[in-house]
Structure formats: structure tokens, C-alpha cells
Amino acid sequence: MDTQQFDLAVIGAGPGGYVAAIRGAQLGLKVACVERESQLGGTCLRIGCIPSKALLESSERFHEAHTGLAAHGIRTDRVELDLAAMLQRKDKVVQLLTRGIEGLFKKNHITRFTGTGKIAAGNTVVVEGGEQPSELRATHILIATGSRSAPLDGVELDGDRIGTSTEALSYPEVPEHLVVIGAGYIGLELGSVWRRLGAKVTVLEFLDRILPGMDAEIAGEAHKIFQKQGIGFHLGCRVTAARANDGHCVVEAEGLAPIRCDRVLLAVGRVPNTEGLGLHEAGVAIDARGRIEVDEYFATNVPGIYAIGDVIRGPMLAHKAEEEGVACVERLVTGHGHVDYATIPGVCYTHPEIASVGRTEEQLREAGIEYRKGVFPFLANGRARSLGETAGRVKLLADASTDRVLGVHILGPRAGDLIAEAVAAMAFGASSEDVARVCHAHPTLSEALKEAALAAGTGAIHA
Ligand code: NAD
Numbered sequence: 001m002d003t004q005q006f007d008l009a010v011i012g013a014g015p016g017g018y019v020a021a022i023r024g025a026q027l028g029l030k031v032a033c034v035e036r037e038s039q040l041g042g043t044c045l046r047i048g049c050i051p052s053k054a055l056l057e058s059s060e061r062f063h064e065a066h067t068g069l070a071a072h073g074i075r076t077d078r079v080e081l082d083l084a085a086m087l088q089r090k091d092k093v094v095q096l097l098t099r100g101i102e103g104l105f106k107k108n109h110i111t112r113f114t115g116t117g118k119i120a121a122g123n124t125v126v127v128e129g130g131e132q133p134s135e136l137r138a139t140h141i142l143i144a145t146g147s148r149s150a151p152l153d154g155v156e157l158d159g160d161r162i163g164t165s166t167e168a169l170s171y172p173e174v175p176e177h178l179v180v181i182g183a184g185y186i187g188l189e190l191g192s193v194w195r196r197l198g199a200k201v202t203v204l205e206f207l208d209r210i211l212p213g214m215d216a217e218i219a220g221e222a223h224k225i226f227q228k229q230g231i232g233f234h235l236g237c238r239v240t241a242a243r244a245n246d247g248h249c250v251v252e253a254e255g256l257a258p259i260r261c262d263r264v265l266l267a268v269g270r271v272p273n274t275e276g277l278g279l280h281e282a283g284v285a286i287d288a289r290g291r292i293e294v295d296e297y298f299a300t301n302v303p304g305i306y307a308i309g310d311v312i313r314g315p316m317l318a319h320k321a322e323e324e325g326v327a328c329v330e331r332l333v334t335g336h337g338h339v340d341y342a343t344i345p346g347v348c349y350t351h352p353e354i355a356s357v358g359r360t361e362e363q364l365r366e367a368g369i370e371y372r373k374g375v376f377p378f379l380a381n382g383r384a385r386s387l388g389e390t391a392g393r394v395k396l397l398a399d400a401s402t403d404r405v406l407g408v409h410i411l412g413p414r415a416g417d418l419i420a421e422a423v424a425a426m427a428f429g430a431s432s433e434d435v436a437r438v439c440h441a442h443p444t445l446s447e448a449l450k451e452a453a454l455a456a457g458t459g460a461i462h463a
Helices: 015-026 042-047 049-068 083-107 185-196 216-228 318-334 361-366 382-387 415-427 432-437 447-456
Strands: 002-011 031-035 111-114 116-120 124-128 134-143 147-149 177-181 200-204 232-234 239-245 248-253 259-261 263-266 270-272 305-307 346-348 353-358 371-377 393-399 405-412
Touching: 002 015, 002 116, 015 031, 015 042, 015 083, 015 318, 031 124, 031 134, 042 049, 042 083, 049 083, 049 185, 116 134, 134 318, 177 185, 177 239, 177 248, 177 259, 185 200, 185 263, 185 346, 216 232, 216 353, 216 361, 216 393, 216 405, 239 263, 248 263, 346 415, 353 415, 361 371, 361 405, 371 447, 382 447, 393 432, 393 447, 405 415, 405 447, 415 432, 415 447, 432 447
Parallel strands: 002 031, 002 134, 031 111, 134 305, 177 200, 177 263, 200 232
Antiparallel strands: 116 124, 124 134, 147 270, 239 248, 248 259, 346 353, 353 405, 371 393, 393 405
């Protein structure tokens, strides 16, 4: 077996792993990265964030051409869907980006191993299932193997009619009736895609609200908007079974009559990929939820073995994994490295988008923290008016005594981009007055954040 020596061996080339590998190489380490898939980029690039965003963009344009352009004085007599072309475009976007990472690996002299990496004794990673078995000896091993869709008891995944987000990115035809289990990020994003393309979409959610973890007021407003878009919801509804039979499916949920549909999307969360890595044999500790236990510097209990991203605690988000990968590797090389978990944004790319950073009103109330709240509706924002995108609002929460920004929650056009300013403000410890006194170009959507900051203080100008 071929044996090579490295400073850092990364297992997994998703956003956590590939970014850590690049940062390590930039800092002078000799780096290897092991990935079992032929394409680099992990779930995010291949079967997650990127293809879903490509489809969200295409389906929104289709929907707008159908129903939204007339308001702008543009008549479109006939709009037709070419689903095959839409799916091909999505695949091309993915292909270009995954190739881009291959290029970055070459540029940074990172040695790529295709196959399944397994930790063996003495800080060794064995790569199997690829072109040829290899053995990597590494001073540091970083586990960044990500997560996979969580199964649900009674739901029989058949990889076709009843599937996860992976199948829902490539349905060969628009389903007549799609039942989505779970009103989280994946359920709402992919449910929106197929609703826009013409499917009847029914979302079944266990809790009595959508988007658990997001600010309840903002999620409640979003829920009403999605209902107006024609998505059906049953909240407080626990799914107990789903079966495919003869070209259709039946879904059973407590309190509902069985639902007959032609496709089912299971989106009830994700579980960490920790199997087959040799963790038990290596003595790496796992917590009660199956995640790898790490300290604040991402070190496991076994010297020389580290873990980041979806396999450890915290939100399962690509950008959180990236931050952790960089912090972990920088700490190894420079002695410093830090992730500010209080300022990790979350974005749901529906239409309108929903974006959030910091604490929600519920969390502040629960912690007994006195706060002031500033709200500004996009209805009163000139740019939103000209775009014809007036649904939603910006909500800013500031500490009642220090005025420090504690949380920002946005429902509205390009919320996912707008949240970046709020993240930067919070990262620099800004007060709501700081945000309000920064000059924002007019007319832009970003003025809504300035106005919400004003509303938290002495009053918004335009509302
Ligand atoms: P999620 O945790 O966001 O939502 C899952 C939902 O399923 C929850 O609302 C939960 O209450 C519900 N549920 C659980 N059991 C149920 C049952 N038996 N019947 C009905 N409902 C049930 O999970 P997800 O949407 O699958 O996303 C998985 C992960 O991927 C999340 O951690 C998310 O952060 C990440 N993700 C992020 C983005 C983004 O950042 N835009 C997009 C997609 C996925």
C-alpha cells in the first residue's frame, strides 16, 4: 500500500473540509484531502445549497414570468416550462463550482485522495474504495464528513417517489401533489420550488409553527405569505407513515385522513456522518446525539484528531463549518483561531427570503434580558416599492440599557444579503444608534435596516 506523510489530512471535501484544507495549505502545511465522491464540494455544492439555489432562482423567474411581469407593464402571452433545461442548468452550475474547487486544490498543492477515509492507529488515515488503497500518515487529522438526511420511523424511502432533498432536486416531471414532511429550511425551500412550477404542495409539520428556531413573529408572517402562495400546511401534525405503491404514495399523520399524493419529500433534519470512520476503534468520544465531542478548539479527546461542521455541535450550516475549519487550522499553525457563534446568520431562501442573526425575542424574554425593538416594513421602503417586493419587515432587537444590537430578523427581498450588515454590526459590538447613524445609499433595501435601528431608538423617519 502506498504510504505518504502529511502535516494535515482532512476527511471530507465539503465547505468545512475543503476550506480548512485550503487555509492549511496557505499557512504552509502539506495537506491531503480524502473524499469518497468524485465531485468535490460535499452536500452543499453537489446536492444541497447550490443546486437548490439554482432551482429556486429558475422557478422564481418562471413564476414571475407567469404572474408578476404584468404589474410592470410587460405582457407575456405564453410562458412554458422546459423542466429538463432547468435541471440541466442546475447541474451545470454545480459542475462549474465543483471544478472550481479542483482548481483551488491544484493551485494550493493539496493532494486529493478519492475513496473512503478511515482512521487507523498512530494518526494514520487509510483510504479505501478508490483507484488504489493508500495510507496517509498525518500530524493532524481533521474530520469534516458532514451529515445526511435523518430518517423517520414509518417513512419508507424508496429513492424515487419517497425521497429526501437529493431526489427533490431532480424530479423528472412536476409532481401533481407533493407532500413535504417538515417545515424547516429544506421543506420550505424545495416545497417553494415545486409549488412555483405548478405542483400542489402540502407541508406536514410536527410543531405548531414553521421554521423552529427562527424568530416566531417573523416565522408567523412568513407562514401567512407561503399560504397565500398556495402552499398548504398542517401544523401540529406528526407523520407516522409513508409508503409508495404502484406509482403513488400514501402518507399517514396523526389527526389527518391518509393523504394520497405522487411524491413525498422527507425533510425532518439531518444526522452526522460518523459511521465507518474508525472512531470507536480510535477511541474518539461521541455524544448522546451521535456527534463527535470537541473542545473549543475542535480537538477531540484523542490527541491529533479534530472535527468540525455538521459532525459536531451547533447549527448544520455550510458557513458555520467553514468558519470552524479556518479557526481550527489557524489555531494549529498560529496558536490563534476563533469562531463567534453569536453572529452566525441563518437564511431560508424562500420568496421572500428570511434571514436572522443573534437572539430572537423568545430567547431574550426567556433569558430575562430587557430589550427595545425596532421594526420597519418594506412597504415603506422606496426601493422595495420600485421592485414590487413590499412583503415583510426588518426587526432589530437592542439591549434596553446598553443599546447593543442583540438580534436582527429580516423577512423580505434579498434578506439573505441584507443580513450581512447586521452580522458585521454585531461582530463589531455596534449599538442600534451606530447602525442608525451609518449613511445608507438611497434608494436601497438596506435603508430598511437603518430605519429599523432608528425605530429602536428615537423613531424611524419613513414610518
Ligand atoms: P430542520 O431542522 O430545519 O426542520 C425539520 C422540521 O421537521 C422541523 O420543523 C421539525 O419540527 C419537523 N419534524 C420533525 N419530525 C417530524 C414528523 N414526524 N412529522 C412532521 N414534522 C416533523 O431540518 P431540514 O429542513 O431537514 O434541514 C436540515 C439541516 O440542513 C438543518 O440543520 C438546516 O440548518 C440545514 N439547511 C440549511 C439551509 C439554509 O441555510 N438555507 C437549507 C437547507 C438545509
